[in-house]
Amino acid sequence: TKRPHNFPPGPRGLPLLGYLPFLSSWDPQYPHKAMKKISEVYGPVVGMYFGPSKPIISVCGHEAVKEALHNEDLDGRPYIPAALGRTFGEHLGLMFVMGQFWQEQRRFAMRHLRDLGFGKTSIEDQMTDELGDLIKDIENESELDPERIVDLKGIFQVSVINILWAIIAGERFQRNDPKFQELLRANEMMFRAGNPVRGNIPIPAFVLKHFRFAREFIGIKSELIKPFQKFVQVTIDDHQQQNPCEGEARDFIDVYLKEMNKQKDENPSTNFTNKQLISMITELFGAGAESTSSSIGFAIIHLIRDQQAQQKMQIELDQVCGQFFPTLNHRSSLPYTEAVLMEAQRCSTIAPFAVPHSAVKDTHIQGYTIPKGSVVLLNLDAVLQDSKYWKDPEVFRPERHLNEDGTKVIKSDHFYPFGLGRRMCLGDSLAKNTYFLFTAALIKKFRFEPVENEPLPSLNPKIGFTLGYQGFKAVVTPRS
Ligand code: HEM
Numbered sequence: 001t002k003r004p005h006n007f008p009p010g011p012r013g014l015p016l017l018g019y020l021p022f023l024s025s026w027d028p029q030y031p032h033k034a035m036k037k038i039s040e041v042y043g044p045v046v047g048m049y050f051g052p053s054k055p056i057i058s059v060c061g062h063e064a065v066k067e068a069l070h071n072e073d074l075d076g077r078p079y080i081p082a083a084l085g086r087t088f089g090e091h092l093g094l095m096f097v098m099g100q101f102w103q104e105q106r107r108f109a110m111r112h113l114r115d116l117g118f119g120k121t122s123i124e125d126q127m128t129d130e131l132g133d134l135i136k137d138i139e140n141e142s143e144l145d146p147e148r149i150v151d152l153k154g155i156f157q158v159s160v161i162n163i164l165w166a167i168i169a170g171e172r173f174q175r176n177d178p179k180f181q182e183l184l185r186a187n188e189m190m191f192r193a194g195n196p197v198r199g200n201i202p203i204p205a206f207v208l209k210h211f212r213f214a215r216e217f218i219g220i221k222s223e224l225i226k227p228f229q230k231f232v233q234v235t236i237d238d239h240q241q242q243n244p245c246e247g248e249a250r251d252f253i254d255v256y257l258k259e260m261n262k263q264k265d266e267n268p269s270t271n272f273t274n275k276q277l278i279s280m281i282t283e284l285f286g287a288g289a290e291s292t293s294s295s296i297g298f299a300i301i302h303l304i305r306d307q308q309a310q311q312k313m314q315i316e317l318d319q320v321c322g323q324f325f326p327t328l329n330h331r332s333s334l335p336y337t338e339a340v341l342m343e344a345q346r347c348s349t350i351a352p353f354a355v356p357h358s359a360v361k362d363t364h365i366q367g368y369t370i371p372k373g374s375v376v377l378l379n380l381d382a383v384l385q386d387s388k389y390w391k392d393p394e395v396f397r398p399e400r401h402l403n404e405d406g407t408k409v410i411k412s413d414h415f416y417p418f419g420l421g422r423r424m425c426l427g428d429s430l431a432k433n434t435y436f437l438f439t440a441a442l443i444k445k446f447r448f449e450p451v452e453n454e455p456l457p458s459l460n461p462k463i464g465f466t467l468g469y470q471g472f473k474a475v476v477t478p479r480s
Helices: 020-025 031-042 062-069 099-116 121-144 157-169 178-193 205-210 212-217 222-241 252-266 274-305 307-321 328-333 335-347 380-384 428-445
Strands: 045-050 054-059 149-151 363-365 368-370 375-378 446-449 473-478
Touching: 020 031, 031 045, 031 054, 031 380, 054 062, 062 363, 062 375, 062 380, 099 252, 099 274, 121 149, 121 157, 121 328, 121 428, 121 473, 157 178, 157 252, 157 274, 157 428, 178 222, 178 274, 222 252, 222 274, 252 274, 274 307, 274 335, 274 428, 274 446, 307 328, 307 335, 307 428, 307 446, 328 428, 335 380, 335 428, 428 446
Parallel strands: 054 375
Antiparallel strands: 045 054, 149 473, 363 368, 446 473
C-alpha cells in the first residue's frame, strides 16, 4: 500500500494483508502489549495497514494519547461488524455511533441517568442493600468450607448489575435466578469473544455471512445477543403496559418511552425508537456488568497478593468508619483506600485501547497526518504504565498516588482509566462509586488471603473486548 504523505512511521507487512499477521510476533497474547512494543521501535504514533486500505493508527505515549482524545476530529468510531451485530445490524446504541445521532442520544442518556442516580448519593441505599446481600453470600460460602475457601469467580457481577438495573428498569434480579445467570454468562462470552484490534479487519460481508470461522475470528457472537434483546423487549413491554407517559418517570425506560411518545407526534424522523432503546440498554448492561466487577475483582487480587497494603487499608477503614461500613461521605477521609483503588486500576487496565476511535476527517496527531477513516487505537494501558511518568510501572504501590505524609491523594493528569474528552466513559461516576463502596466494604468486612499450597491469584487478564480477571479462590475470614 502506498502510504499518504506524512503518515506516521510503522511496520509494513504484506501487500494484501497488511501488518496484522505479524502482530502476535510482538506479543502472542495481548495486542495492547504488542502495540506498545512496536511503539518502542517506531515512536508514540505508529501507522500500519490491516488489509490493503485500512489504516490503523496506534498511539502510545501520554502526550500523544491525550492530544488525540481531545481532538474532536478523532471522535468517530470505526465500523466493527461484531459491534453492529449487537444492534440489529444498524448503527444504533451509544458506543459505536457518531455525529449528531451520537451527540443527541448521549446527551439525553447522560442527563437522565444522572438525574436517576448516576454519581449521586441517592442511589447509595440501593448500593448498600446489594452489598449486604453480597456479603451474606460470601459469609455463607466461607462458613460452609472448613478452610474458609471461597470461589470469587464472577461473584460481583450480580450486585453491580442490580444497581444499574434499578436505574434503568426499576427492578432487581434474584442472585440465583437461572435466566439472569444465563444473561450474565452470555454477556461475558460476548465480551471475551470481542477483540478491539482484530474486530477492525475489513472482511467482506458475504464472507462473514457464510463462514463461521471468519465471524469468530473477528469476535462476532450475534446469536448470544438475541435472548438479551428479547428479555429487554419484555421489560419495555411491561413498562408500556403501566402507561409510563402519565405520572412521574420511575426509571430510564419510562423517561425514554415518554420522549419516544412526545417525538412520535412532533418529529417524523425521530431517532428515539424502540430498537434504539433496546440497543442502548443492552450496551449499558454489557459495559456496566463487565467493567465494574472486573475492577473490583482485580483490586481484591492485588490486595491478596499484597497483604501489607490490605492491612493498611483495613486500619484506615477502621479508624475512619468505626464499626460502620464506608459511605460515599467517608471517601475524602480515606486517602490510602483511594490510592489502592487507583493503583489497582492503573496496574490492571480494563479497557486497554479505550473503545477504538476513528478519524471523521483528515487530521493530525503529534504533527503526523491521520487520513479520514483511520482506526485510531489509543493505548490507555501504555499511558497507565508509561515509565516516563510512573516509576517501576509494573509494581503495585498505592503510595505513589499520595503526598509525602500520606494524607492527600495526588491527582495526576496522566491517570485517566475512563478516557478523556467527549467520548469519555459515560458511566464513570456510577462505576467509581460502586467500585469504591464495594471494594472498601469487602476489605473492611473480610480478610482475604491466598489459598495455601496454590499459586497466587493471577494478574494476567482474560483477553476480550475489555480485559477481565481470571477466576480465583481465596481464604475469606470475617473480621471481628
Ligand atoms: C471501572 C469501570 C469502567 C471503566 C474502566 C470504563 C472505561 C471506559 C473507557 C476507557 C471508555 C472509552 C472512552 C473512549 O473511547 O475514549 C468507555 C466508554 C463507555 N463506557 Fe465505560 N467504563 C467503566 C464502566 C462503565 C459503566 C458502569 C457504564 C454504564 C453503565 C459504562 C458505559 C460506557 C459507554 C456507554 C461508553 C461509550 C461512550 C461513547 O462512546 O460515547 N462504562 N468506558
